[in-house]
Amino acid sequence: MVPMVHDRELPDPVMSPQVVVGAVQFGILLVVLGFGSAVLSQYTDVEFPLLSWVNRYQPTPSLVVGALGLLVAAGSAVGRVRSRGRL
Numbered sequence: 001m002v003p004m005v006h007d008r009e010l011p012d013p014v015m016s017p018q019v020v021v022g023a024v025q026f027g028i029l030l031v032v033l034g035f036g037s038a039v040l041s042q043y044t045d046v047e048f049p050l051l052s053w054v055n056r057y058q059p060t061p062s063l064v065v066g067a068l069g070l071l072v073a074a075g076s077a078v079g080r081v082r083s084r085g086r087l
Helices: 017-043 049-057 060-083
Strands: none
Touching: 017 049, 017 060, 049 060
16 A cells, blocks of 8 residues: 555655765765874874864774764665665
8 A cells, every 4th residue: 555645645765866876975075084084193294174173082083984984875875775676
């Protein structure tokens, strides 16, 4: 049975390609900021302004941001594939 709202069918819950691409791009941005900041803090005195407030605790916060980015990018891509029934 298809759920109905005011005599109309609800849209298919498959994520649109634009949402998936945006989520993957956001995840990649987090990966670059996180892992890039970790590398920069270990080998240079340069830091990304966005993560400079946690400079005292480096590299742990940067690695967490990078790992979060990996989860966002991979999770959105896998979720898209699963919702289309290909996995």
